[in-house]
Amino acid sequence: MDNNLLIIHGGGPTAVLNASLYGAVLAAKKSGCVDHIYGANNGTGGLLREELICLDDYSPEQLKLLTVTPGSAIGTSRDAIWQEDYDAMVPILEKHHIRYVLFNGGNGTMDTCGKLHKTCAASGKEICVMGIPKTTDNDIAVTDHSPGFGSAARFMAASAQELCADVRSLPIHVVVMEASGRNAGWITAAAALAGEKGYGPDLIYLPERAFDEDAFIRDVEELLKQKSGIVVVASEGLHDAQGNPVVKPIFKTERATYFGDVSSHLANLVIDRLGYKARGEKPGLLGRASIAWQSPVDRDEAILAGEMACEAAIRGESGKMVAFRRVSDEPYQMTPFLVDIDEVMMYERTMPDEFINARGNGVTDAFLKWCRPLIGEPLPDMISFNRMSGRK
């Protein structure tokens, strides 16, 4: 009887989601004890619909491209899963001789992973279900960080650096760049790493702090006394002290309320209240799909997490997720380990106080030290002339 492996993606892609898929496929092939490797087409729903993508016959060269392909090569979803779905999955897994299931995703997906593990265990089936962490937002508990974050952080830091070099060239104006992470400010905060090359953003607003429009306007006004071009990086999830989004709802449909962009809202505030030129930028999904700014450390760790989850499942582990423990910041050292899914399911990890400055408009050195190794390589060098060096 066959021993097959199934990989399932959940939630939004990252720049290294396919790198973990690569690691898992490689480990399965190397093990010599996996007959067929499948991907669930478009997440858990693909399993329920028995849409299994066979990954057996791709060449090593083709598979290697997974490490530089953004998105999910097997598709993903945000399907809500109920207990009857888990019950339905077990006979499908048995029918296709799937003994190993790897879930790659964030908090919601780890919840699914844990529940399928429990359903399999309760029904006495020998199916091992393992979790691979994935999130750009870095909000998964227990692990020091998750694959996907380092690349999103590198994109944000590099983009802030480039934006600052551009903005500094021109007369007085303010540019607000919006960063992903509705409840957790990790990606927004990573923009501060651009400062280490001399082109850092001037103000950083995180969703971990209530946003005060008056304080923001005062911050900008004060800075404009010292310099001409100001770059602000703001989380998409900014809210006021009462927890209300700072952006106004644009319109409602039956299902949801739609809000404007934080970036243009803050830019408009500057124009309206200070009379300065301002504009908002929102790279949005580009920040999680950028291969140009993929962090090599993140990519390698993503591959490792995929390999490790696969190897663990093959040796009989189940109901666990691969996690990272920080051993040292400089030189950067990390030890991977397995954690019970119960410890990570549905907990959301936000930035600790010691990573946020006292005024709530920037980050601390402790954050920079923690984040620096994750972007993988220093940002590029740039030249900055002494603009007032005078004539000879």
Place this chain on the structure above:
Amino acid sequence: MDNNLLIIHGGGPTAVLNASLYGAVLAAKKSGCVDHIYGANNGTGGLLREELICLDDYSPEQLKLLTVTPGSAIGTSRDAIWQEDYDAMVPILEKHHIRYVLFNGGNGTMDTCGKLHKTCAASGKEICVMGIPKTTDNDIAVTDHSPGFGSAARFMAASAQELCADVRSLPIHVVVMEASGRNAGWITAAAALAGEKGYGPDLIYLPERAFDEDAFIRDVEELLKQKSGIVVVASEGLHDAQGNPVVKPIFKTERATYFGDVSSHLANLVIDRLGYKARGEKPGLLGRASIAWQSPVDRDEAILAGEMACEAAIRGESGKMVAFRRVSDEPYQMTPFLVDIDEVMMYERTMPDEFINARGNGVTDAFLKWCRPLIGEPLPDMISFNRMSGRK
């Protein structure tokens, strides 16, 4: 008496504006007949304020960094210049023994360049004034294309590719990416090059065509019958048949009216009228500041244009701009030449009809053939699994 060179930047930066500066500085040093090299701090205003940045003492290694530094290393501006300003510039140039002036900029800057040349000539001063073309929007007349465009095009094509790989991973939704170029659709159109790697945008809307919201909604609806994730690329300058911007004004100040973003406007239209999930992205200034997606052809041509303008000024040419003539698409061959500034001043070049498809929602093969060599290198390879390859 000294023979000095002054370089002046005008308008918004590009990813290769500093590369042209590099070319000019290199040519000046190589000529052996330039005593001091100055940059005007923040554009023409810097000349009027006599803020001259001395570039003599930077090492070759430092100067080389200009080729990978976005923005303007000497600063730029959008100052309006009057005849009295030109008259004021001549004695300042004489005072600082400046015999060669290089203007690097777009249509407006070439106008300034031509007028300073005429003012110098009329006053009988032996000051040579030359133009280096620069624009991401590619709207300068006569030249086949301008330095700055190739990199903006490469950014847009690569971003469209990455975005499409991401969007294709998920269940039904629509993403609209906004591209720069208010009146000229060149950058927007360049997104189509992503299609050559199998990840092209589905719809492209250019400012050269009146935008019809009903036709847009029909286009999206039709496509959603065939595929789940749709990527739309739209110019920031879309307007209706009457010439009115498709986005509504958000608010007015004394000086100007502020409009919302085209990207979020179109995304909201999809949500509202079709009920599908949609979002807008606006990389904005990142598209002209990206070194990661800098086109090597564009960079080399920018250096060449800087060198050539400098050499021409030194041998006594004045009132001319460096321009490019396309010799061949495949293999790509281009010949630089000098054109009288009068022929390019203040003309805006938009996309010709033969580059736009009949339905006005995409580009033609002729455009792809023209644009392809300018992005410098093919886009990265990615892997695309056969998502319905079935189980074994």
